[in-house]
Amino acid sequence: MIDFSLTEEQQALKEMAHEFAEKEMRPAAAHYDRGEEFPAEIMKKAFEAGFLTSTVPAEYGGGGLGDLDTVILSEELAWGCAGMYTSMMANSLALTPIILSGTEEQKKRFLVPVTKEMTFASYCLTEREAGSDTTSIRTTARKNGSEYIINGSKCFITNAGVAGLFLVFANAAPEKGPRGISAFVVPRDTPGISIGKVEDKMGHRASNTAEIFFEDVPVPAANMLGREGHGFLAAMKTFDRTRPAVGAAGVGVARAALEYAVAYSKTRVQFGRPIASFQNTAFTIAQMATEVEAARHLVRHAAWLIENGKPSGKESAMAKCFASDVAMKVSLEALQIYGGYGYMRDYPVEKLVRDAKLLQIYEGTNEIQRLVISREVIGPIVK
Numbered sequence: 001m002i003d004f005s006l007t008e009e010q011q012a013l014k015e016m017a018h019e020f021a022e023k024e025m026r027p028a029a030a031h032y033d034r035g036e037e038f039p040a041e042i043m044k045k046a047f048e049a050g051f052l053t054s055t056v057p058a059e060y061g062g063g064g065l066g067d068l069d070t071v072i073l074s075e076e077l078a079w080g081c082a083g084m085y086t087s088m089m090a091n092s093l094a095l096t097p098i099i100l101s102g103t104e105e106q107k108k109r110f111l112v113p114v115t116k117e118m119t120f121a122s123y124c125l126t127e128r129e130a131g132s133d134t135t136s137i138r139t140t141a142r143k144n145g146s147e148y149i150i151n152g153s154k155c156f157i158t159n160a161g162v163a164g165l166f167l168v169f170a171n172a173a174p175e176k177g178p179r180g181i182s183a184f185v186v187p188r189d190t191p192g193i194s195i196g197k198v199e200d201k202m203g204h205r206a207s208n209t210a211e212i213f214f215e216d217v218p219v220p221a222a223n224m225l226g227r228e229g230h231g232f233l234a235a236m237k238t239f240d241r242t243r244p245a246v247g248a249a250g251v252g253v254a255r256a257a258l259e260y261a262v263a264y265s266k267t268r269v270q271f272g273r274p275i276a277s278f279q280n281t282a283f284t285i286a287q288m289a290t291e292v293e294a295a296r297h298l299v300r301h302a303a304w305l306i307e308n309g310k311p312s313g314k315e316s317a318m319a320k321c322f323a324s325d326v327a328m329k330v331s332l333e334a335l336q337i338y339g340g341y342g343y344m345r346d347y348p349v350e351k352l353v354r355d356a357k358l359l360q361i362y363e364g365t366n367e368i369q370r371l372v373i374s375r376e377v378i379g380p381i382v383k
């Protein structure tokens with residue numbers, strides 16, 4: 001049986017998240033966007049509401065949300081402010097490898113404390129020379145007795161400047177290529193870690209994005225997730241799990257743009273009529289609404305597949321790619337409906353355009369998503 005309705009718990013979660021987005025995030029979004037300031041006070045409230053540890057299983061003190069719950073939550077929070085949402089989501093991204101690949105002891109040691117005291121975590125994969133090609137990372141982890149010594153640097157790392165915990169991908173056996181990549185949990189106070197340039201970004205300006213350097217950073221072997229060489233698989237399994245939430249953020253941004261466009265088109269009068277009464281505007285809005293619905297269905301279906309343990313790599317990639325493209329397209333349409341006012345910072349839609357763009361880039365660009373999708377759809381090509 002197909003059932004598209006939300007459970008009572010999911011409906012309550014959606015309402016709770018919406019109220020938070022509307023009361024705490026929306027009113028402050030323009031302020032933090034303009035100042036490119038980290039919204040510490042709002043994050044404190046988000047922590048108290050459980051949004052920073054929502055995907056941590058309940059037995060370790062987290063929210064224990066399933067994949068469908070997570071996309072419902074993500075849509076609402078990104079509707080409030082995509083930049084603030086990115087900081088919250090980056091926490092889940094960094095904690096997911098521990099949830100998926102950590103031992104019982106590691107889960108207790110790393111997950112329980114972050115549910116007790118507000119802690120930001122960063123997922124440290126990208127490097128200057130290794131973006132889409134994650135297999136070519138140059139950060140190394142040299143075994144030294146019961147420790148690994150990490151050397152290298154990462155760039156574009158969300159939360160890096162505020163994080164207490166880093167999930168670092170480093171190669172423990174460079175001669176083995178990607179099969180040497182391993183994942184390590186590295187507390188911020190480990191000697192040898194320094195934060196570099198904080199990026200001045202086009203959008204998501206309420207989130208902190210920075211470079212991070214590792215110089216002879218000693219990490220106990222007990223902080224490695226899985227066995228040596230398991231890191232690349234851990235990174236890919238993490239993305240398969242978290243990409244629908246990026247899609248959901250796209251739905252949230254697109255829905256916000258649609259709502260603004262509808263409201264504006266009913267009040268803006270030209271040629272003696274509200275612009276909503278021009279067929280061009282009305283049909284554009286109809287198309288925007290259709291695409292938001294389509295994106296939401298793709299996102300929820302991908303989340304449903306994951307939650308039910310079914311193969312989901314292709315659908316996760318489709319959800320992320322399609323929904324972030326919808327966010328880009330719908331926010332641009334909303335800006336056009338606002339006309340010249342849409343171009344001005346006094347109005348909310350230009351921020352949505354800037355925010356939508358990043359969703360097409362991080363957690364794997366949409367070209368990389370199309371690579372994942374096409375490989376699965378086409379299968380092996382016999383020459």
Ligand SMILES: Cc1cc2nc3c(=O)[nH]c(=O)nc-3n(C[C@H](O)[C@H](O)[C@H](O)COP(=O)(O)OP(=O)(O)OC[C@H]3O[C@@H](n4cnc5c(N)ncnc54)[C@H](O)[C@@H]3O)c2cc1C
Binds near residue numbers: 124125128130
């Ligand atoms: C604000 C922000 C926050 C981020 N947060 C994090 C984070 O927390 N942790 C983290 O590890 N990373 C993070 N990233 C990095 C992000 O995941 C990378 O920017 C992204 O994966 C692309 O890598 P790149 O920027 O090096 O682009 P490149 O890989 O250099 O790509 C450049 C262009 O080439 C295209 N391209 C590359 N390879 C192919 C191919 N095989 N086929 C077709 N097209 C291709 C790309 O799609 C893109 O259009 C963040 C990035 C930004 C901008």
